[in-house]
Every structure is written in C-alpha cells, then in structure tokens.
Amino acid sequence: MFNAFFRKISTRRFRRPLWIAAIVFVLIGCISTGLFFILKNSDAKGVISHREIAKLWNEGNIEKTIAESRKATEAFPFDEYYLSMRGISAYYSALDAQDEETRQQLLEESVISLRKALVIGVPSGMKAQIFYVLAKAYYQKGEPWFDLAERYFLLARNSGSKEKDLPQYLAVVYAGKKDYEHAIEWFELSLKGDTSDILTLSAAISYKNIGKNDKARELLASLETHATDAKIRLKAKLLLAQDSYESGDFSTALQRYEEILKEDPLNADAWYGLGLVYAKKNDQLGARAAFRKVVQIDPNHADARKRLAEKL
Template sequence: MLLAVLASVILYVLLRNSEAVLPDTENDQIQKEWDAQNYEQVAALTGAKLLDEPLNSRNLLYNGIANFYYALTLVNQDEREGHLNSSIHSLRKLLYDPPAGFQQTIWYILGKAYFHKGPYYYDLSEKYLSLAEDSGFTADDILEYLGVIHLDYGEIDSGISYIRQAIQNSPRAVLFLTIAEAYEEQGNTGEALEYYEEALNRSEDSFLRQEASLGKGRTLFRMEEFDRAQEIFEAIIDRNSQSAQAYFYLGEIFAEAGDMVKARAQWREAYNQDRTFRPALERLQS
C-alpha cells in the first residue's frame, strides 16, 4: 500500500508538471495503466515502445519507475532482479539528458533500485540517494535507506544519525527497532533498551513486537538482569513456541545460574526448532 501511494504521489506531482513526459492524450493507455497502479503493464507497454524509440524520454521515465515498483512486488528473486535491472537501464539513459524537472526523481529511484539489488550495490545507492537529498528532493525514506546503508558499512554512529532524522519525519516502530539493534551491536545497552521499549510501545505488529522483545531480552541478559530477561523469553515462547532464539537465551540464563542440565535442554530445543541456528549447535558441541 505504501509503495503504491508513494509511486502515485511521485508521478502525480512530477508528470503533471512536465509537458515533456505527459501523455499525448487523456486516453493514453500507458497513463491509464499507471493510474490503475498496474506497473507490470506499464513496464511492458513502455518496453515495447522503447524497441522502436530507445531514447524516448517519456517512455524511459515511465519504464524505469514502473519496473522498480513492480520489482518490489515480486517474490521470485530472478524476476525481481530482472525488473530492477530494467529500471536501472532505463533511468541511467535519462541521466545524459534528463527531462526538465525530473533529475532529482531519477536519482531517487536509481538509488532505491541499486539498494534493492543488495549490499554489493550500496555504494551506488548511496551515491544517487545523496545526490537527490543534497539537491533538495524530499522523501521520508531517503534517510531510512541511507541509515541502513551506513549501518551495513559498520558506521554505526552515522547510521543512527540518519535513522534519528527519519524518526522526526515518521516515528514508526520499525525505525526505533533499527536504532535499538544498532545500539545493541555497539554495546550501548542503556540506549538499546530504551529504543526496544519504544518500539514495543509503538507497534501492534506481531513480528515487530517479537523482534523487539527478543532484543530487549538479549539486552537485559547482557546487563545481567537475568530474572527480567527470563520472563521476556518465556513470554515469547508462550506466544511462539518455535522461537529458537528465545530457547537459546533461556539456556544461557540457566548456564549462568550453573544449571547445565536445564541449559542443554533449552539449547537442544533451540536446535530442534531451527537446525540452522549455529549458536545452539555450538553450545551442544562444546
């Protein structure tokens, strides 16, 4: 839903203000499909037109943006990658002679497309998102993308700074959770605990709440508040008996108390729930 709204806003504001890329008539099929948020069809129609006119700026713009938003709806990784590549291919062509008023949008979508291709492309994602931001383009998620990129680089302080700025525009639970995890990785348990609690207070989503609860439990464990941590992990298991991480940390708590029989039972349960959860396997093999 958010992607569809964001895409519509971008094209409504920008396409309507640039004659260079407006449809020829009100009955233009591409515009109809765009208004219906049928991005797959927009990508197909403009792709066919680009075979005859490969440098048509209107079709390149529609094609680049539609391929990007359609890619984000796909589960199949190969199909997703193909449409991201098509988006980038079309938008990069426009960099040489961007339609009036669209330079910032091209940078913005390019930056996001490169981001979704994965960490190996984060440098290009940062390049284009920064160009968009520095030019005055406003979109709440630019700061979120840049924050995640810097956190991935291991630049925790700058990553947190970007996410903090994003929170000022959109104080969503997932952003508080992101900062909490960054502080936890940094070893700043006080700040981590505060942000995990804020994420819990702001979210009703079961997945986000579980992630925030696990983070809060881990943080309390590292603060050696074992009783509070145990309560949290047991509550998680009551809601989701398949949480390998919750079982694992219960094992850690029992180990700290010197009860290795109970500890190994919890580690074994963690491994049974998720055979790829290496910390549990390593404990059982030690």
C-alpha cells in the same frame, strides 16, 4: 621565386581535393538525414507520444506504461523520456512481482533504463526523481547494492528531492552497511517524524552497536508495548532479554525469555538465550535441555551444537 612557386603548387594540388571533400560531406549528410527520417517514420509506427505515456502513468496504469515505454525505447533507444518512464514503471512493477526471479529482472530493467537516461541527459527538473527511484531500485536489489543505493539517495537529496522517506532509506542503508555512526544521524532525523516499527527497530539496533544502550533500550521498550507488528514486538522483547543477560541481570533475562517462549514456543533464539542463563546460574541440566531444544528446532544452529559438545 621559391615562395611564388610554392603558392602555385599549393593551389593546384589542394583546391580540387577540398571541393571534392566538401561535396562528399554534403552527400553523406543528405543520405544520413534521409535515412534518419525514413527510419524514424518506420520505427514510430505504434509508438505513443510522451504526453500519452504520462497520461497512462498518471492514471495509475503501470502495466500499460511499461509495455508502451518498452515499445517506445525499441524504436527510439536514445529518448531519455521514454527510458525514464520505462525505468520508473519497471521499478514499481517489481514491487508487485509474484516471484523473486521476475522481481530481480524488473529491478535490473529499471536500473539499466534509468542509468541510460541519465547518461543521455535528462532535464534538471527530472533528475531528483530519477536519482530517487534508481536508489530505491538498488535498495530493493539487496545489501550487496547498498553502496550504489547510498550514492543515488544522496544525489537525490542534493538535487532537491523532498521525499519524506529518503532519510529512513538512508538510515537503513547505512545500518545495512554497518556504518552505524551515519545510520544514527539519519535515524535521528527520521524519528522526528512519523516512523514505522521496522525503522524504530533498526534504529535501536544501530544505537546498541555504537554503545548507546540507554537509547536502544528506550526504543525497544516502546516497541515492546506499542508495536503493531507481532514479529517486531517479539524481536524487541528478545533484544531486551539479550540486553539483560549481557548486563548481568540474569533473573530479568530469565523472566523475559520465558515470556517470549509462552508467546512463541518454537523461538530458537529464546531457547538458546534461556540455555545461556541456566548455564550462568549453574543449572547444567536445564542448560543442556534448552540447547537440545534449540537443535530440535534448528538442526543447523552451530552455537547450540557447540555448547552441547562442551563440558558444562
């Protein structure tokens, strides 16, 4: 009897609320669907399609691509394609920015848009490219962001990215983080193909920092004679002069510093190195004169000031 009574009570008490709840859910669903289509039709005014955005991009019209993708993401904030195109076009717009503030704003827009797209979910075929551009955006933001640049470059590579400069970026990122062991791994991979002067210089510095001085000298010597960028060629000469000084070959160091100063008379690093060489050769007057020249060129050169304050 107790069971029969319980079943009777259960039916009376709960059948009606269940029907009411079902009706309420249906009404809510209808209202939500209606509102969605109303808002969609309203927001879609003036928004171009995915195909049209892609056409603008393929035509090389970056300015129009970013303008239209911004408009599209305002109307459809959860559309991963519009977000992706906004992020990619913002990155390439940043490269052409005329001032640093605008550049950083565009890079931040790129990062936010691409990360939103990844959270929402982009097709697997797009992931490698999204990771790659996101990594470059973090790289362009500077060394404080190199950890994230490393993360997304590796994700791009593991997702199948075939970008030829990816090893070069990873090499420079690791060098910037002073992780020279990993930097060398990527430099060696990069140096197998066509390389730039700046990459070769970064590789030489990394080799030097892990004690592979012979390899560093080899790369610096090649830059000294073949670098097309005059600043990089001068930097290579300076590093070779420093290497001679550190090796105890003061005559070669002196010759190298003098050659640099013939080419660049206001090179404070070369004057400072010259002062160190004179000090080692017990030419105190020459050393002090060189250190004074450093301070004239760079009044904030702490090492030169310290040397002048010391009794040589």
